[in-house]
Amino acid sequence: MTDLFEIAEATWPPLVRHDVPGFTLRDGAGGGKRVSAATARDGWTEADIAGAETRMRGLGQTPLFMVRSGETALDDALEARGYRVIDPVVIRAAPVEAIDDRPIPRVTAFTIWEPLAIMRELWQAGGIGPARLDVMARVDGPKTAILGRMKDTPGGCAFAAIHGETVMVHAVEVTPALRRLGLAAWMMRQAARWGREHGASRIAILVTRANEGANALYASLGMEEVGEYHYRIHAEEEP
Template identity: 45%
Template sequence: MTLPTIDKLYDVCEATWPCASQREIGGFIVRDGKGGGKRVSAATLNAPLARANYDEAEAAMDALGQSRLFQIREGEGALDQILIGRGYSVIDPVNVYAIAAKDLAIETPPRTVAIPTWEPLAIMEELWSEGGVAQERIEVMLRAAYPKTGLLSRWNDKPAGTSFVSMHDGVSMIHALEITPRQRRNGLGRWAMIRTGFWTLENGGETVSVICTQTNTAANKLYQSLGMQNIGSYHYRIKA
């Protein structure tokens, strides 16, 4: 099968990890993330570059109490250069991966290593909290449309990790994959990805996707080892 384009995966990311609200201001989509992180708080270009009004977009982000933050997608090099000239610095370049779900669902995971469950259990929230995934990000998960699920991992009869999966237009995306440090190096991240492949097929989807900061060497190696293809990328520009 043909994997989705990077433009479709941008849409999947927005649908499966949604902001609280958004408005078009100055030729940009300005998002209210309610503290849910960069993905739900960054502004994106939504008009020809010649119509962009940076002052209006910045004022809107200021009014929300958010950082002045823009997401730069592929093909937006001219916007990137303008923001550099306005004093913006690059932060968090991200890789976007995808794979056919049938190519991921190749072996049945052990019963307890990635148990689908929703809504999130208290232990899942504890594991996310340990990994730096605050309540504001859990609120993002609650906003996402169905189909969606959480995955709870147990290893050696102890809680080991958790993640969140949501699907849009046949493409699932896994978010907030956290394995507790004391349970790492047991292949639990791999099993969570494989379980996501099965869950995607069971819910009528065809593709599994994930995003990962380019500096997260371990995660990039995991996704590449599973045969996931790097479809594209994006990065942010932030102004102190």
């Protein structure tokens, strides 16, 4: 099955990638860390780290590196250069049939593309602004937005896209007044159903390890930890 990091990038892509010795750099155009971080390629060297730093600064970016599972040497090298860990992320996944396991109540979750104005407002209220909506628009292949409703009120939205056999969900947002009522779970079930209808056999999501509520929700749905990564940014350059 396709590598989950490849799937994450295909379903939440940067605006531009730049290959430099040892690393791939990204310009996310304001779309967040994942589309703006550098990742190592096989054979990188200490000199390549310095070169990547210089190129990122030349592009007007603060040097930011993503360290994936198993990249211990890179992690140690960045720490020695004064980079600190930020935002550890868990990758969770499950078979789609494990999530799409029951009927979804009427008028609870819908798939819609392009996003409605109310969905844009819900995302904006949750800090998911135009730059991240531009990321969604850049995705090639099957994709959809998901609108969640509860108590006769639009109260949640998410984005889902398929790469290979996996549907990956991003930008899950539920308005504060409707949290802890199960709406996010219904939206995940709708994403799994949509994914299965479009040929996906697996559903995946990325969630920060610090988000205990979200991790508990996805664990309760049977989504197991299948990978992790974190970012490193220089302590003197962190915003």
